Ligand SMILES: Nc1ncnc2c1ncn2[C@@H]1O[C@H](COP(=O)(O)OP(=O)(O)OP(=O)(O)O)[C@@H](O)[C@H]1O
């Protein structure tokens with residue numbers, strides 16, 4: 103569905119996006135994960151044909167970016183990082199206008215009600231809160247029922263319940279066989295939603311795999327426990343698959359002497375820090 | 384074509400909802416009336432007062448030229464204001480990822496208004512000009528002034544970051560019109576100091592009546608458009 107080969111791009115003279123290549127299959131949610139300024143939005147802008155002047159080959163939905171014509175966008179839905187809406191028009195008028203640009207579109211009121219904006223349909227967008235704008239901006243990308251979705255931080259600035267609604271909508275699109283590129287800072291969202299993620303740092307892909315594999319590669323999960331030994335608190339760690347060999351641990355369990363115990367799975371964030379030496383947020 | 388017309392429709396809707404822009408569009412009609420009826424009357428009064436045969440009538444062509452420039456200028460100013468708002472709201476960029484496309488957006492915001500401005504200025508000139516114009520020559524002049532105003536429009540959107548800056552720059556961009564009176568007052572070679580201004584060549588074309596002057600008039604406008612378009616395209620992505 104999406105194929106990127108030897109992609110090079112820069113806003114300036116110094117190279118920025120260097121030799122990036124990856125494939126995304128139909129029906130997959132593919133995540134871009136990386137710190138601020140890594141080039142995630144830049145990559146999305148290249149994939150959607152907004153930035154020209156790149157080197158390499160980019161194929162999206164069977165069309166080569168650079169040679170695509172405007173009907174290509176009938177099947178592309180884009181949710182920019184920042185809202186792109188007519189502030190002086192109401193939510194409904196906005197969607198009505200965007201719907202008029204496409205050959206087919208979904209029912210506007212159904213979409214509005216899915217993100218809880220039906221009651222605000224006739225309110226001007228300038229009177230919307232940040233989260234309301236994000237939600238409206240998101241359904242705008244779904245309006246023409248596109249095959250490929252590019253979502254740039256769709257859940258940022260949303261409260262947990264609205265973020266949940268949006269994540270369910272994303273999963274719903276995936277269930278319908280849509281291909282989705284999802285940019286996020288949030289490792290939990292990435293772990294939950296993405297089939298595969300690419301770690302992007304300084305315009306490079308540092309790692310690319312399923313969240314599960316990335317986490318597994320770091321080695322087994324661990325159990326951390328504490329107990330008291332002549333008044334001193336002692337901290338111990340044991341890999342989950344070696345607990346039966348840890349005599350201290352077994353003895354503590356038998357004698358009910360454990361002070362605390364928790365299993366520690368590495369998160370995508372840990373993997374990210376380990377592979378790139380950088381923090382996600 | 385359909386997305387393009389819907390995109391143009393939302394453009395018209397924005398202008399009609401903005402009283403300032405709506406007023407801007409009526410300005411050429413008011414100016415045309417003021418020129419057509421006010422200036423010959425002022426001429427009569429002035430000539431009687433100073434006891435002369437003609438004072439302003441030698442410059443009637445210049446007034447006509449101002450009218451020919453003003454209509455497209457005002458239309459393109461309104462267009463620039465809408466585009467600046469759209470840039471601010473990220474709409475200009477978003478259009479590029481819809482079936483409208485980047486080129487379609489530019490068509491609907493520059494070429495369509497330019498074409499309408501051309502038609503309106505031909506009509507206004509036909510009814511309100513102070514001197515006699517042949518139809519082809521008037522059409523040519525209005526075409527050139529419309530081309531020029533597209534350049535002005537690009538200048539406004541590529542160098543200002545919001546409407547306030549755009550309005551300030553619009554006043555400055557009046558400088559581009561400075562070429563109009565040059566052939567009327569400067570007769571020596573110093574007039575060619577203004578040769579990068581399309582307005583200078585338009586005025587010279589009308590004063591000299593030499594059709595060959597169309598070439599520099601078109602070329603200078605295209606040069607401005609080309610340079611500014613490059614800058615604007617970067618802003619759009
Ligand atoms: N239009 C532009 N002109 C020049 N440089 C730009 C432009 N847009 C982005 N950049 C630069 O490119 C780099 C990557 O920006 P980009 O927006 O792709 O980052 P990002 O990974 O999306 O970050 P964030 O997570 O903060 O959104 C930054 O250093 C930024 O300054």
Ligand SMILES: [Mg+2]
Pocket residue numbers: 142143144183254
């Ligand atoms: Mg970004």
